[in-house]
Amino acid sequence: MILGAGAATLGAATVAPLVIAPASPMIASGGSHWVRTMKLEDLKEGERKRVAIISDLHDAWTVAKNVTLGAVWLERRGDDVRCLSVTCPHLGCAVSATPDGFNCPCHDSDFGLNGERKGGPSPRDMDSLKTRITDGWIEVDFRRYRVGVPERVEIG
Amino acid sequence: MRLFDWLDDRTGHRTWIRRWRDYPIDGGPAWTRAVGASILACLFLELTSGIALMTAYSPDARNAWGSVHFIQHAMPYGWLVRGMHHAAADALVVLLTLWVLLLVVRGGYRRPREVAFWIALAYLPLVFAFNITGGLLPFDQLGYWARSVELNIAAMGPGGGNLVKLATGTGELGTLALTRFYVLHVFVLPVVVFLLWIIRRSIEKKHAYAGGNARRYFPGQFARDLALATIVIASVMLEVKRTHGAPLGAPADPASDYPARPEWFLMWMFELRHRMPKALEFWGTALIPPMLGFLLALLPWIDRREATDQTGPAFRLRALVVLFGVFGIAGGLEYSGLHRDAMDPEFHKALAKWNVRAQKADQLALSGIPPEGPIAMLEHDPELRGEALFTQHCATCHLLGDLGDPKKFTAPALDGWASEAWIMAMMHDPDADLRFGKTPYKEQMPSMDVAPKDKPDFEPMSKEDMQAAASFLAMQADGANDKDHPGKTIVTERCTTCHLWKGEGDDGGQNLAPEFYGYGSFEWVRAQIANPATKATYREGALAPELKGHMPRFDDDLSPADIDLLARWVKARTKASKPRQ
Numbered sequence: 027m028i029l030g031a032g033a034a035t036l037g038a039a040t041v042a043p044l045v046i047a048p049a050s051p052m053i054a055s056g057g058s059h060w061v062r063t064m065k066l067e068d069l070k071e072g073e074r075k076r077v078a079i080i081s082d083l084h085d086a087w088t089v090a091k092n093v094t095l096g097a098v099w100l101e102r103r104g105d106d107v108r109c110l111s112v113t114c115p116h117l118g119c120a121v122s123a124t125p126d127g128f129n130c131p132c133h134d135s136d137f138g139l140n141g142e143r144k145g146g147p148s149p150r151d152m153d154s155l156k157t158r159i160t161d162g163w164i165e166v167d168f169r170r171y172r173v174g175v176p177e178r179v180e181i182g
Numbered sequence: 183m184r185l186f187d188w189l190d191d192r193t194g195h196r197t198w199i200r201r202w203r204d205y206p207i208d209g210g211p212a213w214t215r216a217v218g219a220s221i222l223a224c225l226f227l228e229l230t231s232g233i234a235l236m237t238a239y240s241p242d243a244r245n246a247w248g249s250v251h252f253i254q255h256a257m258p259y260g261w262l263v264r265g266m267h268h269a270a271a272d273a274l275v276v277l278l279t280l281w282v283l284l285l286v287v288r289g290g291y292r293r294p295r296e297v298a299f300w301i302a303l304a305y306l307p308l309v310f311a312f313n314i315t316g317g318l319l320p321f322d323q324l325g326y327w328a329r330s331v332e333l334n335i336a337a338m339g340p341g342g343g344n345l346v347k348l349a350t351g352t353g354e355l356g357t358l359a360l361t362r363f364y365v366l367h368v369f370v371l372p373v374v375v376f377l378l379w380i381i382r383r384s385i386e387k388k389h390a391y392a393g394g395n396a397r398r399y400f401p402g403q404f405a406r407d408l409a410l411a412t413i414v415i416a417s418v419m420l421e422v423k424r425t426h427g428a429p430l431g432a433p434a435d436p437a438s439d440y441p442a443r444p445e446w447f448l449m450w451m452f453e454l455r456h457r458m459p460k461a462l463e464f465w466g467t468a469l470i471p472p473m474l475g476f477l478l479a480l481l482p483w484i485d486r487r488e489a490t491d492q493t494g495p496a497f498r499l500r501a502l503v504v505l506f507g508v509f510g511i512a513g514g515l516e517y518s519g520l521h522r523d524a525m526d527p528e529f530h531k532a533l534a535k536w537n538v539r540a541q542k543a544d545q546l547a548l549s550g551i552p553p554e555g556p557i558a559m560l561e562h563d564p565e566l567r568g569e570a571l572f573t574q575h576c577a578t579c580h581l582l583g584d585l586g587d588p589k590k591f592t593a594p595a596l597d598g599w600a601s602e603a604w605i606m607a608m609m610h611d612p613d614a615d616l617r618f619g620k621t622p623y624k625e626q627m628p629s630m631d632v633a634p635k636d637k638p639d640f641e642p643m644s645k646e647d648m649q650a651a652a653s654f655l656a657m658q659a660d661g662a663n664d665k666d667h668p669g670k671t672i673v674t675e676r677c678t679t680c681h682l683w684k685g686e687g688d689d690g691g692q693n694l695a696p697e698f699y700g701y702g703s704f705e706w707v708r709a710q711i712a713n714p715a716t717k718a719t720y721r722e723g724a725l726a727p728e729l730k731g732h733m734p735r736f737d738d739d740l741s742p743a744d745i746d747l748l749a750r751w752v753k754a755r756t757k758a759s760k761p762r763q
Contacts, residue, residue, distance in 0.1 A: 093557070094435075120440070131441035134456070
């Protein structure tokens, strides 16, 4: 009995390093999401433009300044800008623009011009992101959402 | 032999050899029993080549691609070692599938060998795990996007999110994920495979059947083992020679639009997912493979006879039919998936784009990769950066090559711009859609040889004069600006009615037509991009507010270095292309 408990304790103590360090979740980086993209005057009415989201990338112990984190589709509507994340809500590939909307090259999800789900396996519409105009620049509230689920759940 | 006597006395090694040699083979030597040895040979090749790769590989998001590129291109025989590692991994998928199939056919699952059979089954997901973890390590587009999709699939299952966090550290495919996949690939999985092998070997020994029809392992079965393993390893080598090593795609770019595809042996699942109704997508595709595995694991209870029972082949036949049915369906799906991609022009276009980028990255990396990594290396390449800048800032209005939208452009097509042929076309029909036709400058420049409607007494310029002027103007791009030339007087005296030559001209004071001195040269293009209204190219009149849709200035948005780069790129590209018709 005592020997058994002793062996179990020893076992637990020697296995513990494997479990406690790698299995604990790392803290994801958060912070301000507003990212400056392009000038409003350079975006033509009705044109869909894929722009890169350039900001700081935290990866493990490194931080890279001004690197491309992702991309969004912008479309100007008067003084407003509609912004859709390029990340397909199905499994996370990047969607391309088609004449009548968007299409994902991986599993063929189809979306309309407003990002609404039209066909294919995507469980929800494309994720729209908030935009604002500051000093003539379009700024995007860049967020990422879990893919593969019908509801929008933010990551990080 | 006193040394070996001594050694045998201390270790008993002769007994080991004898046991190995005399191991009873039930029913005598057979080719169908030789697959296991080939698997062992491939695993050993994976171990040796893997160790060799580990001497140069770096599991870090910014170094991984570069270290694999180094192995492929700089390390002596690195391509060979990496190719063998890759080809033997493919061979293992085939051999293990075949091995499990043969076990089922031979009744290798029967009492009392159930546990040994389960271990054999467990090797299948293990070999997939090797492939999946190993596929990420080069950190190229192929591996990155395939893993990205697979992790997103995994995250859809119950508890999947935590599993993904555990596998990647953060949930993202970055440096921590690479390190964890690396640890799994080079340590955890090999240890598990080795332990399972030891256990299975002990179980086999325990139940070794030494009936009347058993033969010794050596030499009959050994010869067959050796022969098949030699064929397998030779095929691996031939495959490496044929493909010159494993492929290395463009560096992983999380912000790109790569059309993700799984490894070849998972393509049938990709296709299954494609064909599944949306409501069933996850459970249909995530459950079918483990269900099949589970069914196989239950075989000892479906066929409850003992291993020694030789009665009736009927069950085995039925099992075989079912298995071939399953493989047939998987094969059909596999073919259907590959066929659909092969027929899809969009997929080919996307792949071609990434192949070009992979080649470019390959070539740039030969002269070294900066510490910021291969993506930064590509971004700073003048050719790619020029194209990116043009796409972002110029191709919204202009056309050049395959950049710009031929349906929506509103500025001149720049193919062959400032060449003799382009200038001739411009002098003849400046208001064509491909030139000024869609711009606010439409009807600002007259044709030199077509009479306007309201001027019946128009005197067209002679073909020779037009040719001479075009030829002289085309020379401006290359710096031969002032050379004596038959066209010089035409340009400097007749064209300057509206145009400028070294700042002089425009007799009518229209304040619109551009400078011709150095037309098409780097300096001219640079000035035009930075600010079209400095008199170096056009003047303030060209940017007048009433000319809505005129060319904007870019010196506010782009750094001087970027403008230099873009100008150089535009000049090179326009020069290398022919005017559109």
